[in-house]
């Protein structure tokens with residue numbers, strides 16, 4: 161089984177690569193910008209792992225990844241992503257543009273490039289969305305918009321590709337401690353520490369979605385309650401997010 165993972169140089173992507181190689185004997189294709197990290201990880205997980213060092217927002221990135229894998233791909237994990245955390249009045253359109261470019265446009269373009277090969281193998285696409293795509297908070301509007309778009313597009317593509325044998329699913333993590341999302345303030349407070357989970361938990365969910373062909377997994381599962389509350393009680397959700405619940409002065413976590 162060949163698994164292409166974008167954003168594999170740290171955090172959730174790295175954990176997913178280790179999980180697929182260890183638990184499923186997968187041959188991983190690691191994608192991110194930091195070549196040294198990818199090379200080292202490929203050596204550690206073995207199994208014929210290789211890497212493509214590329215900025216996924218570059219125009220030629222999808223073609224470079226497709227050329228590297230050829231027809232040899234069973235699972236695509238669109239995981240590379242980031243949050244810049246600025247209020248709209250400060251970050252403006254530029255913040256929205258760069259966030260959509262990385263978190264939405266890049267997964268769409270890479271999927272487009274690999275879809276013909278995935279159809280030949282009856283493969284799977286796993287998109288790394290977020291609880292933030294269903295429950296938005298101040299300072300991360302661009303991020304939430306990009307993940308909401310990814311959620312919606314995933315649902316549509318799942319329905320479209322079902323008859324072609326390609327499964328398309330999403331993973332929606334809550335707060336997960338990683339380099340890009342350190343969750344410092346939540347971890348520092350004993351009352352909120354429980355809210356932060358690990359990349360390994362997300363890696364298991366990615367494998368579930370890809371291999372058990374699940375539509376979506378929320379990690380940790382309890383975050384489903386926030387999504388339900390936002391849907392059923394939008395005024396309460398607004399008061400909580402506006403009042404600063406789950407936000408930080410430094411923007412240290414997602």
Ligand SMILES: NC(=O)c1ccc[n+]([C@@H]2O[C@H](COP(=O)([O-])OP(=O)(O)OC[C@H]3O[C@@H](n4cnc5c(N)ncnc54)[C@H](OP(=O)(O)O)[C@@H]3O)[C@@H](O)[C@H]2O)c1
Nearest residue numbers: 167169170171172192193194215216240241336338340341
């Ligand atoms: N941690 C959380 O709380 C959380 C919650 C919900 C969703 N997520 C999502 O999970 C995914 C992974 O995030 P993480 O938490 O594991 O953060 P992370 O440790 O910062 O990892 C981000 C990964 O994306 C790669 N990346 C960033 N920009 C890139 C670009 N332009 N081209 C290629 N690769 C790029 C980074 O590699 P290079 O720097 O080497 O390029 C890195 O491997 C993201 O999509 C994020 O939105 C995270």
